[in-house]
Every structure is written in structure tokens, then in C-alpha cells.
Amino acid sequence: MSKTIGILTAGGDSPGLNAAIRGVGKAALGHYGMHIVGFRDGFRGLMENRTAPLDGGQLSGILTVGGTILGTSRDKPHKMPVGGKLVNMLDSIAGNYHVNHLDCLVCLGGGGTVKNALRLKQMGLNVITLPKTIDNDVAGTDTTFGFDTALGIATEAIDRLHSTAHSHHRIIVVEIMGHRAGWLALGAGIAGGADVILTPEIPYEVDSVAEAIRARVRGGKPFSIVAVAEGAMSKQDLATIAAARSAGRKSSKLRDGRKADDQEADAAELLYADRTLRLAKHLEALTGLEARVTILGHVQRGGAPSAADRILATRLGTACADLIANGRYGVMVAAKGDGTRPVRLEEVAGKVKTVPINHSWIGSARRVGTNFGD
Numbered sequence: 246m247s248k249t250i251g252i253l254t255a256g257g258d259s260p261g262l263n264a265a266i267r268g269v270g271k272a273a274l275g276h277y278g279m280h281i282v283g284f285r286d287g288f289r290g291l292m293e294n295r296t297a298p299l300d301g302g303q304l305s306g307i308l309t310v311g312g313t314i315l316g317t318s319r320d321k322p323h324k325m326p327v328g329g330k331l332v333n334m335l336d337s338i339a340g341n342y343h344v345n346h347l348d349c350l351v352c353l354g355g356g357g358t359v360k361n362a363l364r365l366k367q368m369g370l371n372v373i374t375l376p377k378t379i380d381n382d383v384a385g386t387d388t389t390f391g392f393d394t395a396l397g398i399a400t401e402a403i404d405r406l407h408s409t410a411h412s413h414h415r416i417i418v419v420e421i422m423g424h425r426a427g428w429l430a431l432g433a434g435i436a437g438g439a440d441v442i443l444t445p446e447i448p449y450e451v452d453s454v455a456e457a458i459r460a461r462v463r464g465g466k467p468f469s470i471v472a473v474a475e476g477a478m479s480k481q482d483l484a485t486i487a488a489a490r491s492a493g494r495k496s497s498k499l500r501d502g503r504k505a506d507d508q509e510a511d512a513a514e515l516l517y518a519d520r521t522l523r524l525a526k527h528l529e530a531l532t533g534l535e536a537r538v539t540i541l542g543h544v545q546r547g548g549a550p551s552a553a554d555r556i557l558a559t560r561l562g563t564a565c566a567d568l569i570a571n572g573r574y575g576v577m578v579a580a581k582g583d584g585t586r587p588v589r590l591e592e593v594a595g596k597v598k599t600v601p602i603n604h605s606w607i608g609s610a611r612r613v614g615t616n617f618g619d
């Protein structure tokens with residue numbers, strides 16, 4: 246009897262999701278003769294049994310399209326907002342898995358989705374994940390689809406910022422996504438020739454950045470591009486968060502019913518909120534140059550996937566269909582060299598792939614004179 250597979254996309258959207266849906270779907274339908282059904286808006290759609298037909302026509306014309314035709318959400322199966330509360334909906338989700346007679350549920354998502362898929366696996370469901378995110382921070386895979394596209398967009402932005410920074414003799418601080426990993430800022434910073442690259446993996450000193458910019462001025466270059474990852478932190482910001490943490494831990498009772506971790510999160514939130522603006526102001530004061538801030542934001546996630554992401558998503562999607570045909574479940578389909586390999590969800594869940602500080606990209610950037618603020 247032919248198998249029935251469900252597909253959903255979860256977490257932030259990412260270029261290449263539709264290419265991956267198409268890859269799984271066309272291989273499953275056309276090559277293996279399986280049935281396929283989509284669920285709308287991530288785990289929420291599965292919980293509410295909101296399905297989307299994917300049995301043919303819907304898979305055509307989507308390879309090049311950004312976003313996800315299924316819609317997505319950040320809702321977690323075990324903490325789903327329902328009626329103003331966070332409710333454990335794992336049983337409803339498992340129920341709808343069976344109502345739809347699924348042999349496997351394919352979840353396209355990042356690190357959070359792997360954790361959620363593992364919860365379903367532990368309930369006895371057959372699940373497979375595909376690694377997508379512009380952040381490139383999923384453990385166990387060489388790379389994730391979405392990253393190459395975002396890298397291209399952020400690089401083009403830096404290219405464009407260069408000419409205006411140069412014309413006005415300004416510092417331009419460009420904030421690049423990446424959550425708590427610096428892959429995107431590092432990659433775009435290198436490709437765009439940023440003078441300073443700040444990442445979460447290397448806590449920075451504003452004075453070191455300012456001195457690098459002043460040295461450029463002395464060398465006849467009165468402009469600089471600072472590529473800062475959204476998760477980058479100065480040593481001072483980190484000290485502030487550590488102080489909030491220890492203050493929270495010392496108070497034995499919960500203040501206003503809130504925990505120490507909440508206080509730490511508040512401190513971090515406050516620092517994140519305007520951190521890039523504060524950095525620019527600080528650099529203005531320390532260098533005497535005018536500074537401007539550009540926050541690239543969701544532009545980095547929108548629009549058509551690059552050729553590399555279309556290929557990667559197709560490779561991972563078709564490999565996923567092969568695994569289902571062979572009855573191999575409970576894994577993430579990872580990119581490995583020119584091929585793919587299944588990695589057990591347990592080996593990936595809860596891990597974040599940040600940039601190793603001895604990574605060759607960092608070494609190369611340093612050798613062309615890039616400052617990392619350390």
C-alpha cells in the first residue's frame with residue numbers, strides 16, 4: 246500500500262521552503278507513488294487539522310517563489326497559545342496525524358523545529374526534518390537552505406552602503422540577522438569587504454572598533470563599514486547581563502512573581518533593542534565621524550531563493566522522499582559534502598551551530614585586515 250506523508254513549514258520563513266516542498270512532493274508523488282498532504286501555518290495547522298492539498302498542480306511553479314505556500318508559525322506543539330494560555334497540544338497533534346493516516350510527517354524548519362519534531366518522535370510518530378534557516382545555525386548539517394540567499398542579499402546591501410559611506414565620509418553600521426550565530430554577518434561582511442565585523446561569538450570592545458576606524462582615517466580612508474550581527478554583544482553588555490543574572494539568583498524569593506531568568510531576559514532584551522543605534526552613537530563620539538545605521542531586517546528573508554538554495558532544497562527534499570520510501574524515520578536530512586545523510590534528531594536537538602572562533606573564514610578576514618572588535 247502506498248504511503249501517505251504530511252508536510253508542514255515551521256518557524257521563520259526562509260527562501261527555498263517552496264523548493265523543498267516541491268522536492269519532497271514531486272519525488273514522493275511522481276517517483277514513489279505516495280500520497281501527500283500539507284498542513285497550514287506550522288504545527289498550529291496540524292493541531293487544528295487545517296490541510297492543504299499538495300497532490301499535483303500545487304507543486305508546480307513554486308520552485309522560484311519565496312516564503313512558503315503552506316504558511317508558517319512559531320507555535321510549539323507543547324506550548325501552543327490557545328485562549329490566551331499556553332497549552333500542551335501534543336495529543337491533538339498526534340490525533341490529527343492518525344486522522345490523516347500519515348506514515349510520516351515532514352517538518353521543514355530550524356533548530357526549534359527539530360526540538361518539536363523530537364517531541365512527536367518520542368510520542369511514537371514517524372517524523373523527518375529538513376534544515377532551513379537564513380541563520381545557518383542548525384547542528385549536524387553542513388549548511389541550511391535560505392542561508393545562501395540571505396548572504397547574497399546582505400552582501401549586495403553592503404556593496405551599496407559602501408559607495409554612500411565613501412561619498413559622505415561616514416561610518417555605516419549595518420545590522421545583519423542571524424539570531425545568536427554570526428554566520429550571516431561574517432559571510433556578508435567578508436564578501437562585502439566590511440572593515441569591521443562583529444559577531445556573537447566574539448564579544449567586542451567599542452574602543453577597539455573605534456581605533457580600527459581611526460586608523461583607517463589616518464591611512465586616508467575617512468569612511469568605514471561595520472557589519473554587526475543582531476546577536477553580537479560588547480563585553481560591557483555581557484557584563485550587564487551577567488550582573489542582572491547574579492542579582493536575580495541572589496534574591497531568594499520571586500520578585501513580582503518573576504524568576505531570575507526573566508530578569509536576565511529583560512536585561513538582554515533592553516540591550517538588544519537599541520544596541521546597534523547605541524554602537525553607532527558611541528563610534529561617532531569616539532571617532533569624530535558621522536555614523537548612520539541600516540537594519541536590513543526581514544528583507545534578508547524575503548523573495549526568490551538563490552540557485553544554490555534551490556539546488557540544496559531539492560537535494561534535501563528528494564533525499565527525504567527516499568528515506569520515507571525506505572522506512573527511515575526520526576532523522577533530520579543533513580547536507581554532507583555533495584550528498585546528504587540522515588542524522589538522528591536526538592543528535593541535533595538543543596544544539597546551536599555557532600561560528601567556531603578558529604573558523605577559517607575568521608582567519609581569512611583577519612588576514613585581509615578586518616577588525617573583530619577584540
Ligand code: F6P
Binds near residue numbers: 257355378379475
Ligand atoms: O531565524 C531566522 C530569523 O530571521 C533570525 O535571524 C531572526 O532573529 C528571527 O528569525 C526574527 O524572527 P521574527 O521574524 O519572528 O521576528
